[in-house]
Amino acid sequence: MKIAVLGGDGFVGWPTSLHLSEQGHEIHILDNLSRRWIDTELGVQSLTPMDSIQERTRIWHQETGRRIHFHLIDLARDYEVLKSWLAENRPDAIVHFAEQRAAPYSMKSDRHKNYTVNNNVNATHNLLNAMVEIGLDAHLVHLGTMGVYGYSTVGAEIPEGYLPVGIETMSGETVSQEILYPSNPGSIYHMTKCLDQQLFQFYAKNDGVRITDLHQGIVWGTHTEQTRRHDQLVNRFDYDGDYGTVLNRFLIQAAIGYPLTVHGVGGQTRAFIHIQDSVRCIELALNNAPKKGDRVKIFNQMTETHRVRDLAELVARIAGGTVAYLPNPRKEAAENDLVVKNDQFRALGLNAITLEAGLLSEVMDVAKKYAYRVDRSRIPAVSAWTKDIAPTLEHDPEGRRLKSVS
């Protein structure tokens, strides 16, 4: 297949591109490199030394003889360029990672809220709009998030996108219907993924666009089979307070002897998936496309759930270190349960890599190898969800006074 990977320079997009290239697909990465610019804005960098996308694709070619093509396109701002590109290249499938994906970054300031809404809504809408305009019947696979469910379940299992409910009619009987799971996003970033869902529902219904939406858990790990093949194919590893995600942050914190930072009492239960499984799931989704006229296909792309404080204690036990309980920058419930269905990927043969699989130590090894690159001052989470919360975040776990960076 000819596959366009939008956002293919990112943490999940890059190993996905390598994986699909290795399977023999013709891969075109479309990316505006905004994520690299945000590193510059925040004055942070990937723990792993990341080469330019041009250099990385050159190394991939040198190692494997395969070409990955790169196109510098801003999906949100360059509608006409995107449309022409799609019209000329007519990919069979499109994998869409190209969004601003950090909840803390999306809450940093009014400017960051606007940026996230604009970038994400326009990237997704421009893509759908262009596909319909040029009559491109490609399979669109989008990376959504478990966060659209909003971690609130009244004791029900989280289904894969659609929830069966009973509705009382005027004649007094109860009819059952499947509805898109009511969303309850916890940040501006998560909210944009809920907006995406509405866009998908509309374009699938009105125009028959074939869409798979992957509600993904928090991705951990760094290597996949392909990124391991050469130092310069290494994947991005974010550890800072905005882009670093919880498990990878614990691992780097343990590696450098920094307290493991738990926000609030750590009662949040979250869904996780290893990066290697994430790219496999995308492959499975690509091989199981919906038919024209089908409703949006939704998969929960996660393999296990954990309570944050349990994770912190697990890492502290394995790798050493202390756990620091800090004020929570987020506005969220202190404790939540989370039981998630992922039957569809399991039925398609996903054999999950779980935390017990020993890969924790591989990530620790990467963390230790590059520990000299860590800027400790960028570890604390400083983006507050509301103006009331901001003043509570003034000290970091090492007792230094923080300044707002927004």
Added chain:
Amino acid sequence: MKIAVLGGDGFVGWPTSLHLSEQGHEIHILDNLSRRWIDTELGVQSLTPMDSIQERTRIWHQETGRRIHFHLIDLARDYEVLKSWLAENRPDAIVHFAEQRAAPYSMKSDRHKNYTVNNNVNATHNLLNAMVEIGLDAHLVHLGTMGVYGYSTVGAEIPEGYLPVGIETMSGETVSQEILYPSNPGSIYHMTKCLDQQLFQFYAKNDGVRITDLHQGIVWGTHTEQTRRHDQLVNRFDYDGDYGTVLNRFLIQAAIGYPLTVHGVGGQTRAFIHIQDSVRCIELALNNAPKKGDRVKIFNQMTETHRVRDLAELVARIAGGTVAYLPNPRKEAAENDLVVKNDQFRALGLNAITLEAGLLSEVMDVAKKYAYRVDRSRIPAVSAWTKDIAPTLEHDPEGRRLKSVS
């Protein structure tokens, strides 16, 4: 109260501004006049000769001694200007009409789809974002649409925004919960109102913004008590295929001896409200603000429902004329039922002006008075919902060949 009326130069915004000014409120209209520009783009004009907003507010002052202030601001593009204006003026309440509101215009071309999504999402998000940023605890009253419900009800009454459903838990019992009514929009325009709803839910929950969302039916009529007072206070009257709405279109069609244009079999049931009731409802909503921390308050702002073909036959009977059944440019069910709750406004004392109230003939009088201004070639609806539908719309009911205007 000091009230900002966003989109106060429009069809509903202008009479609302007059009505609230007459009640003694200090009114500030913020509008970018985009609607007048769209008239220019489409080469159409209001049936009624409309003065500039500056001239209309001058006449209002001359007639009543009251001032309505006008500020040329684009909510979607000028975030910083909007924020400064709000910070300096700190209104007690904000009525938000400022969106691209025609479903056919939103489906005209890829450019119009993008414009509608950008304009509407950014106008609403910029406003919420700015309110939070400057800590403005104003009551926000937004004009939404009955179209968010998507005219699909499985035989249940349409509640006011929130639907009680039963959800089965893991232990097998059914718990009941109230959820935001699952949306099912019929056009890009309607979809933007569903996106607005998600924005409102988030900002009410995260930041305690006090929001009332009015799910309005199709507004008919033209005069209110205030617009009647002077020829130059006359309201806008759209009759063209994009902005003209169904009942007002039938009335002008009858007035000029044009066939009454029903799309499909006319089995669509729609909700209606007279413009005078619409401005009264907004007043009632303003006087019944939610408290900080309340969920978004949702009212159904409509007074009666009718099937489109019944309406056409009613107008044909009263005013003479023939009914023409044309191909439907929209992708929608041929027939639908619609039973809508509006208990909240009725409890607040709304005494509805229904179609029987004799006002139909007042609108006919306006239509006849300005019939000489009608451009018959702009009456047909030419914006198709999909590329497949477009070729079916090639002839107008008078048998002329149409060209696409997009």
